[in-house]
Amino acid sequence: MSQRTWFITGVSSGFGRELTDQLLERGDRVVGTVRDTSKIAALSDRYPDSFFSEVLxxxxxxxxxxxxERSFAKHGRIDVVISNAGYGLFGAAEELSDQQIDQLIATNLTGSIQLIRAVIPHLRGQGGGRIIQISSYGGQVAFAGNSLYHATKWGIEGFVESVAQEVAAFGIGMTIVEPGGARTEFRYGSAQVATLTPLYDDTPAHAFLRMLDPKNGLAPGDPALMAARIIESVDVEPAPMRLVLGSQALESTIATLRKRIEAFEAQSELAASTDFPAGA
Structure with missing residues (x-):
């Protein structure tokens, strides 16, 4: 397999760091973005000729x-772009502050949109490539206490699915990755929690507190295995539109979609009742 060059956002921890570690270990090159370069100093020291950090x-x-622009100019060709930067925000909708809402949307949704828009001309110009959007099975299902996080994930998935149809003719494949719960910093470190009120203590909106506490059981997903499956997906042709990682995530997604389809099918008569008569 020839050496590839990857561009990955948010490589200081979580999936971004795991992906970077595995790619460098196998001999690929990685342009990794971080907000604080001190967190990846060891990577720069160990892989001076194959890891290139960018503050972003x-x-x-x-x-x-x-x-x-700088990364494509410096490296000539970037084969795979992974939009990974993001974090979780927990709490009932009314508990979230305006600042928390704006920041989450700017990071998880708008940030990913702008990255994808920025790389498309370069990928098109070089004759193709891959874009991988790290989402979540929370882009297909929804749980109380996660409303804004779900809003960003459902939003970015719709964006990617649409753009994938726009750029396929240029040899650009796009994949949405939907991991389930994994033992990463996202779950146990970087997630933010709103200022909680006791009004929701006995409701599903605060059930996430048990999930975030490692004493109640660790997440089932192995981030190393998930990262390996993401890397392998780049060799699949055509690019899979979605990649669900974790048995619990897949089971929950399938169950949710089945219920949704059943609800839609129950409305078939209602839906048809709003059409003009045939031939009108």
Missing amino acids: DVTDRDAVRRVV
Whole structure:
């Protein structure tokens, strides 16, 4: 297998770090973005000729464009772009602050959109490539206490599914990765929690507190195995539109979609009742 060059956002921890470690270990090159380079100093020291760090806040639209332009100019070709930067935000909708809402949307949704928009001209110009969007099975299902996180994931999945149809003719494949619960910093470190009120203590909106506490059982997903499956997906042709990782995530997604289809089918007569008469 020839050496590939990857561009990955958010490589200081979680899936971004795991992906980076595995890719460098197998001999690929990685351009990895972080907000704090001290967290990846060991990678720079160990792989001076194959790991290239860039400081980037994905909420800064102009910075996203500059880093993308500089990276393609420096490396000539980037084979795979992974939009990974993001975090979780927990709490009932009314408990979230305006600032928390704006920041989450800017990072998880708008940041990913702007990254993808920035790399498309370069991938098209080089004759193709892959874009991988790290989402969540929370882009297909919804749980109380996660409303804004779900909003960003459902939003980015719709965006990617649409753009994938736009760029396929240019040899650009796109994949949405939907991991289930994994033992990463996302779950046990970087997630933010709103200022909680006792009004929701005995409701599903605060059930997430048990999930975030490792004493109640660790997440089933192995981030190393999930990262390996993501890397392997790049060799699949055509690019899979979605990649669900974790048995629990797959089971929950299938059950949710079945219920949704059943609800839609129950409305078939209602839906048809709003059409003009045939031939009208």
